[in-house]
Every structure is written in structure tokens, then in C-alpha cells.
Amino acid sequence: MTKQTVTFRNVLLQDAAVGHLRRSLARNRISQTYLFTGGPSIGKGRTALAFSAALQCLEVGAPTEDGLPDACGGCLSCRRIAAGSHPDVTTVTLQGNDIRVDQVRRLQELAVLQPNMGKWRIFIIDPADRLNEYSANSLLKILEEAPQRAVFMLLAENLERILPTVRSRSELVAFRTPSHDEARKALATITGLDADTVMRGYALAGGAFGIAGRLLTEGLPPREECAGLRAAHVRLVAEIIAAGDALHTRVEAAPSLEAALQELEAAHTTASIGLLTARRELVRGLIVSVSLPAAFPILFTRLFLEAVDGVKKDLKKAVESLIGKHKQAYTPGLLKEIEEQCGAAIGAWASRQPAAFLEGLMRWHEDLYHWGFMEDEKCLLNLDRKDDIMAVTAARGPACVRARLQLLHHSLELLRRFVQPALVLENVLTDIGGPIA
Ligand SMILES: [Zn+2]
Numbered sequence: 401m402t403k404q405t406v407t408f409r410n411v412l413l414q415d416a417a418v419g420h421l422r423r424s425l426a427r428n429r430i431s432q433t434y435l436f437t438g439g440p441s442i443g444k445g446r447t448a449l450a451f452s453a454a455l456q457c458l459e460v461g462a463p464t465e466d467g468l469p470d471a472c473g474g475c476l477s478c479r480r481i482a483a484g485s486h487p488d489v490t491t492v493t494l495q496g497n498d499i500r501v502d503q504v505r506r507l508q509e510l511a512v513l514q515p516n517m518g519k520w521r522i523f524i525i526d527p528a529d530r531l532n533e534y535s536a537n538s539l540l541k542i543l544e545e546a547p548q549r550a551v552f553m554l555l556a557e558n559l560e561r562i563l564p565t566v567r568s569r570s571e572l573v574a575f576r577t578p579s580h581d582e583a584r585k586a587l588a589t590i591t592g593l594d595a596d597t598v599m600r601g602y603a604l605a606g607g608a609f610g611i612a613g614r615l616l617t618e619g620l621p622p623r624e625e626c627a628g629l630r631a632a633h634v635r636l637v638a639e640i641i642a643a644g645d646a647l648h649t650r651v652e653a654a655p656s657l658e659a660a661l662q663e664l665e666a667a668h669t670t671a672s673i674g675l676l677t678a679r680r681e682l683v684r685g686l687i688v689s690v691s692l693p694a695a696f697p698i699l700f701t702r703l704f705l706e707a708v709d710g711v712k713k714d715l716k717k718a719v720e721s722l723i724g725k726h727k728q729a730y731t732p733g734l735l736k737e738i739e740e741q742c743g744a745a746i747g748a749w750a751s752r753q754p755a756a757f758l759e760g761l762m763r764w765h766e767d768l769y770h771w772g773f774m775e776d777e778k779c780l781l782n783l784d785r786k787d788d789i790m791a792v793t794a795a796r797g798p799a800c801v802r803a804r805l806q807l808l809h810h811s812l813e814l815l816r817r818f819v820q821p822a823l824v825l826e827n828v829l830t831d832i833g834g835p836i837a
Contacts (some may be wrong), residue, residue, distance in 0.1 A: 406482045408452035412586045413578040414443045415606045420573055421451050422468040428454070430520075431571040433543055433552040435528070437559050438575025439580030441608035444555045447575070448524045454480045455551065456518035465776045477518060491524040494665070497526065501534040506749045511550045513753075520828055528554035530560035536563045540709045556739045560741020562749040564701070581778035583609050590618045604676050606763050609779045623784075624677075629685035629692075632678065633700060639678040640753060643671065644711030647749075653835050657726050657738045660719065664745035668752040685762040687768075688788050690795075701825040705754070712750045716743065754821040755812060758828065762808040768793050768801045807831055808830040813827060 408418050424430060435452075436444040453471035454460060457478055465469045471478050471573045476707060480486040490510060492503050507523055525531070531539060539674075540563060541551060556562055562570075566614070578586070581604070586607070588598045593616055599653050601620055605612035627635075647667050654660035686692070719742045723735065730738070763781050770779040777786055812823045 401502065402524045402716060405473055406471055407448045408470045408477055411443050411447050411450055411794050413582060414447060414575055417447060417573050417575050425454055425469040427532045430551060432546060433570040434573055435567065435570035436553060436555045436573050436575060440557055442577055445526060445577055448555060449481060451477045452522045455520050455522065459735040461756040474818045488520060489519040493526050494530055495741050496748050498530045498532045499535050501538050504535040504538040511546050513543055515549055523551045526555040527557065527630040529558045536566065540566055570768045580607060582780050587612055587616060603782045603784050604680060621673065630687055632682040636678040637703050640707040640711060643675050644714055648714055648718050651715065651722065654722065657722060660722055661738060661745060663741050664742055668749045670801045679757060681762055683764055684785060684788060686832055687764045687792055696833055698830035700829060702821050707824055708750050708753045710747055714747045730801045741826045754825055755815050758808055758812050765801055765805045765808060769805060772798045772801060
């Protein structure tokens, strides 16, 4: 999984979605707009690249094992798509918290041009459920006027957040969420690693298939014994600061402002194994603790958010000094735009931290819920901590687990609406620290 490959053969566990697209290619019936929907990190992006490659491949029509079209993966076009440098494949992604109208307007200019080296002009919008009101309307206008040779692939987790007028123009391609068991088996097949390592890597990635693949390829550290809640708390704060320091170094060393921006934008999807481990150990500590010290929610929240804030300030300073260094190479307008985009990326990294922590708590509660009903270990994400899950499920009744799942769901929604993270975190931790219901 190290090499970026852009063939359908490399998309796993999505036979229905992939089959649908390959049959469209075989019949040469290509829609203008596709809407790929499904959970995070399950292959939508990989499929969009594979579909783009198959549309543009210079060797397409070469025989495949099952007779359906696929990209060759090796021609100039395929290689450029893999490298992200194909002139006719444009990806638009988040700038901070949403996809902005100026990003979409830029597409308008590109969409009307003839393809440069390929047969199609392809636009991948990921995540399309984060278009805001203005950018979504701007996109709609482009779709209405786009020439025949343009293909749009919109990737979305939440179909509800797509404008109905955009949805109705799109061909829907649904991606399924594989079961934890299927995902682990597929990861074991691709990586060739033993079941125990795969189980840990998959749990560490919070069940995100693509991220698990990356962690397993990078190599997991040996399993450590848990050192208790207090130590886990200290470690998480230290790892956040370390992640910030590492990012700071990369930003400082960036050869251009664009390169620095890329580093900042990539940061929230490429958390280090250290940070993921620390976060998971703390979440685990919270789940298994019978009750928390009364001061814990406030203390934890303060130290956690102070660390995040510290990183934020530090990164802003790094960007400022970089701007000072490269100022001459840019027009004032462009400089301002890049500065804003860097600020948005830093903000997105910071708001990702409390959200990722709550998502971790949510995944454990989902395990408690599933174990309570089915007692089937295949359903567990945190299978390497099955003993914890069994013990906690026995101690806390299903009503308590269900109430907490609802609270976590609601709290994540509040974070998305920019309610102060301190309030949200304290509230969740106070609930978790309370006596067993
Ligand atoms: Zn090819």
C-alpha cells in the first residue's frame, strides 16, 4: 500500500461501487456528475482516482482478468494521475473548514477548456459535503453549463449536506462500510502481517481502513502496557506538543509558502503513531475507570486545550516568519490569500484535536453497545482490548451506554457548530466521571 496505485484492482471491499463504474465504462455511458457516498476512509478517494485513470488511460482496452475495463496503472497518463500531476484531473479539497467559493470559481474557468492530454476534464471534489452555501451554488451553476467532456466526482460522507439540486443531477454511487472483521482480513492480505498486528493497527486507526494501511506499512511500535489514566493524560498532552513541534519544523523548512500550506493542510489526516497511541490509551483509561476525580474534567480540558492553543500560536508564528522571508515572490493579494489559507489550515488542525478525542470515546462506546447485544468479537473495533470491553459492558448497563452514545453524538455535532470546545469536553468528561448508572 505504500505506492499510490490508480487501478480498480487496488480498491478493496467495494465490489458493488467499482463494478457499477466499470460497467459504465464498458458501455461507454459516462455521466457528467457522480456522487460517491459512504463513510470515511473506505475507498471513495481511491476509487475516484481509479475511475479518472480508467477514463484517461492511454492503454485502456487492454485485456483484464474479468473482462471489464480498468486502467493499466503504468502509462504516462496513469502515472501522472498517481503523482497528482495530470493536467486534466483537478482535485478540490478543504481549505480550513470548508470548500470556498473562490476555489469553485476557479473550476469554472478550467471546465470550459478542452482536455489537455486526456479525453476528459475531470474534477474531484472531496469532501463535497463541506461546500458552503456559496460554493455549492457556484458548483451547481458550473454543472448546469459544463461541456460534454467534463466529468465531476463529488465525494461525500453526509448526503444530507449536498444541495438537493446537485444531488438530483448526480449519479449516485454508494460505498459500503465493511465490517471490522472484513476490514481486518483485507488488511492482513494486503500487508502480509499477522492477525495480532493488524488488529492493533486497525484499532489504532479508529477503524479507518486507509489510515490503518498507512500505520501498518510504517510499522507499529511494540505493544506497551497501560500506565494509568494520569500517565496517559500527561502523555497525550506531550504528544500534541510534539506533533506541533514536528509540524513547525516542516513549515519552517518549506521551500515556498505553497509547500508550507500543503504541510499544514495534510497535518490533520496524518497524525503520528505516538499521538494516536496516546489518545487511544487515554480514551481506554476513561472507559475502564469506575469514577474520575471531581477535578479531572476541568483539569484535563484546560491542559489539553492549552497544548492545542500553544501549537496553534506557534504555527502562526512560523507562518508569519516564512511570509517575511518569501514576501518578495508574491503579489500582496496572493500573499494575503495564502496567509488566510494557512490560518484556516491551522484552525482546522486545532479543532480536529478535541473532535478526534470524542470520536475515540464514541468508537469504544460503539464496541460496548455491540458487545452488550451480540457478544460477537468480530463486531469489535478494539478487539485487542476485548477483556476491557467485556468487563465494562458487564459493569455498565445498556441504558448507560446508549445515553453516552447519544451524548457523544450530540457533542460532536456541537463541535462542528463551533460551540466552545472547553464546554463540550468538560460536559462529556463530567458525565463519564459520574457514578455508574
Ligand atoms: Zn494507463
